[in-house]
Amino acid sequence: MRRRAAVFLLVSxxxxxxxxxxxxxxxxxxxxxxxxxQHIPLLGAARFTAxxxxxxxxxxxxxxxxxxxxxxxxxxxxxTPGMGWQLILRSETPPEREATQIYARTQGERIRILVLSxxxxxxxLVESEVNPVEFARRLRDNVNGLGADE
Numbered sequence: 001m002r003r004r005a006a007v008f009l010l011v012s013x014x015x016x017x018x019x020x021x022x023x024x025x026x027x028x029x030x031x032x033x034x035x036x037x038q039h040i041p042l043l044g045a046a047r048f049t050a051x052x053x054x055x056x057x058x059x060x061x062x063x064x065x066x067x068x069x070x071x072x073x074x075x076x077x078x079x080t081p082g083m084g085w086q087l088i089l090r091s092e093t094p095p096e097r098e099a100t101q102i103y104a105r106t107q108g109e110r111i112r113i114l115v116l117s118x119x120x121x122x123x124x125l126v127e128s129e130v131n132p133v134e135f136a137r138r139l140r141d142n143v144n145g146l147g148a149d150e
Contacts, residue, residue, distance in 0.1 A: 021081030021103060021114045022062050022127035028078050029066055029123055037064035037125075061128040071097075071120045081114055096120060111135075 030036060080087070081103055089102040096119075103114040111132050117124045 021085045024081045025125055026064050033073060035066050038067050064125040066123040069121050076118055
C-alpha cells in the first residue's frame with residue numbers, strides 16, 4: 001500500500017513539475033475567451049515531417065491558432081506557463097493590440113521555446129524543442145546572409 005502511494009505521489013509531482021507550458025497557455029486562452037483552437041488539416045503529418053527533418057536542430061513542435069476573436073475582447077492576462085519557463089521577450093504595440101511573448105525552458109541539452117503572438121482577431125501559440133548549438137549556428141548563418149539552405 002505504501003509503495004503504491006509513493007508511486008502515485010511521484011507520478012503526480014512529476015506531472016505538475018514537468019507540465020507542458022503549451023497546454024497551460026492553451027488552456028488559459030480557452031478559459032479566458034471560451035474558444036477552441038482551429039483544426040488544422042494535416043498538422044499531424046507536418047509534425048511528423050518536421051521531427052524527421054530536424055531543421056534548426058528541432059525535434060518537435062505544437063501549434064494552436066485561435067481565430068475570429070472579437071476585437072473588443074478584454075486584454076489577455078496570462079500566468080507563467082509553468083515551472084522552469086522564463087519570459088525571454090515581450091513586445092507590445094498598444095494601438096493595434098498586437099503582442100508577442102517568448103518563453104524558454106531548458107530540457108537536458110535541448111531548449112523548449114514557446115511563442116505566443118496576439119493580434120486583434122487572432123492568437124497563435126507555438127512550442128518547439130531545439131538544439132541550441134544547431135539553432136545558433138543556423139541563426140548566425142542567416143544573419144550573415146548565407147541563407148538556411150547553404
